[in-house]
Amino acid sequence: MAANEGKTTGTARVDSWIWAVRLTKTRSQAATACRAGHVRVNGERAKPAQSVKPGDEVRLFHAGRERVVEVKQVLTKRVGAPAAAEAYADNTPPPPPREHVALAGVRDRGAGRPTKRERRELDQLRGTRPS
DSSP, X not given: OOXXXXXXXXXXXXXXXXXXXXXXXXXXXXXXXXXXXXXXXTTEEOOTTOEEOTTOEEEEEETTEEEEEEESSEESSOOOHHHHHTTEEEXXXXXXXXXXXXXXXXXXXXXXXXXXXXXXXXXXXXXXOOO
């Protein structure tokens, strides 16, 4: 396999490029994301056949998070993960810090059924206390 196989210097379809750099698992997932409005190229909503070129910013909302990447290299065929990582610059902001929330109402195993008083305390903690 030649070193430049699957690489072009011009443009590529945005759905094909998203799939080639492994941001989605399948090309049809990438095309569906485009049609649903989850892909933006340079701030504009992208259709699956829209072209991308080096320097473009691609925003993809997929799997519950938004990815912001800059196209460094145009790929038309899927490549290995290390080569795919070199094809874009990941500008995704870090996720917000997760707050440690104590679970209200977690009881020790084998503690038995809560008493009426304990149930009232649990309801008060949860904010679901009936009037």
